[in-house]
Amino acid sequence: MVEYDKDAIVYPYITSYIRGEIPERHGILKELEEYAEANSVPIVQPETAKFLETMMCIKRPARILEVGCAIGYSAILMSQYLADGGSITTLEWDAQTAEIARANIEKAGLSDKIKVVLGDAKDIIPTLTGEYDVIFLDGPKAHYIYMLNDCIRLLKKGGMLISDNILYKGMIADDEHVIRRKITIVKRLRRFISAQMQRDELETVILPLGDGVTVAVKK
Numbered sequence: 085m086v087e088y089d090k091d092a093i094v095y096p097y098i099t100s101y102i103r104g105e106i107p108e109r110h111g112i113l114k115e116l117e118e119y120a121e122a123n124s125v126p127i128v129q130p131e132t133a134k135f136l137e138t139m140m141c142i143k144r145p146a147r148i149l150e151v152g153c154a155i156g157y158s159a160i161l162m163s164q165y166l167a168d169g170g171s172i173t174t175l176e177w178d179a180q181t182a183e184i185a186r187a188n189i190e191k192a193g194l195s196d197k198i199k200v201v202l203g204d205a206k207d208i209i210p211t212l213t214g215e216y217d218v219i220f221l222d223g224p225k226a227h228y229i230y231m232l233n234d235c236i237r238l239l240k241k242g243g244m245l246i247s248d249n250i251l252y253k254g255m256i257a258d259d260e261h262v263i264r265r266k267i268t269i270v271k272r273l274r275r276f277i278s279a280q281m282q283r284d285e286l287e288t289v290i291l292p293l294g295d296g297v298t299v300a301v302k303k
Contacts, residue, residue, distance in 0.1 A: 093251050093292045102131045112192045116157045127157040128222065128248060132294035136220070136246065139299070140165035143244060145217030150174040151205040151231065152223030156185035159198045162220070172198045173212075175205045175223070206230050215240040221247040226269045229276040236285060239302040245286070250277060251296025 092099065109117060120127045128136060136158065146167040150159055153176035163172055176182040182202045189198045201208060206227045212234070219235050221228055228247060235245050254261045255270045256277065262270050280288040280300050288300040 093254055093294070093296050099131065106130050106134050112160060112188065113157065116155055116160070116188060120155065120157065125155055127154055128161075129294035132248060132297060133158070133161060135291075135293055135297065137161055137165070139244065139246065140218070143218060146170045147214070147216045148172040148218045148220065149209075149212070149216045149238065150220045150222065151209070152176070152221070153185045153200055154181060154222075156188040156192075156198070156200070158220065158222060159185070159200075160189065160192050160194060162218075163192075163194050163197050166197060170197065173201060174198060175201050175203065175208055177202070177204050177223070209234045209238070212238055214238070215243070217243050219243070219245045221245070222249070225249055225252060226272045229272045229279065232276060232279055232283075236283065236302065241302055243302050245280075245298075245300040245302070247276070247280075247298045247300075249295040250290065250298045251292065253295065256296070 108114070116127070119125065140162050144165055144167050147170065148162055148166070150172060153159060153174040159172050159174045166172070176185060179202055182200050185200050189195055189200065205223050209231050216238050217240055219239060221231065221235070239245060250273060251257060252270060252273055255263065255266060256273050277290065277298065280286055280298060285303050286300040287303060288298055291297045291299065
């Protein structure tokens with residue numbers, strides 16, 4: 085048995101156990117999981133998806149902003165727990181991927197609830213107005229730090245900022261793990277984590293779940 089993988093945040097045998105306890109998905113979400121695996125499309129890891137699902141079940145958000153739509157998996161997942169009349173705005177920079185996401189969302193019958201916006205999130209977010217109950221960051225990791233102020237501005241009091249891949253295969257916590265070509269991403273993610281932890285208007289926790297998650301609640 086492999087007890088430790090230097091690229092894993094959690095011992096692999098623990099991850100295997102957790103994933104084994106997660107009920108198998110069906111319908112469109114199962115189809116998207118299979119598509120992502122077959123086509124090497126990054127979606128949230130199973131245990132992170134379950135965590136996200138649980139947070140949405142608790143929060144029952146009316147408005148969600150997602151950065152990093154990919155094929156629409158997380159948006160469709162979160163949509164199950166929207167409040168009546170709720171909506172999701174999800175941002176995707178790649179035109180082809182955005183079209184795939186729109187097709188998946190339409191297939192799921194959710195086009196009236198989920199809007200895919202094409203463009204660079206760091207340029208779009210400063211233009212957004214209104215308040216969101218949940219913001220989910222799962223786009224380019226090096227850009228998280230540049231979006232933090234606007235995310236705080238856009239969050240309702242009591243709203244949650246959830247950020248994925250925050251420990252980045254352990255590189256964030258240990259210099260010996262850092263791959264040279266990833267140094268810029270690592271430095272910016274470290275700045276992002278520290279900035280969240282130090283902001284008076286946020287209560288933030290770092291979770292060693294999946295590839296690392298932070299949850300920040302606006303006070």
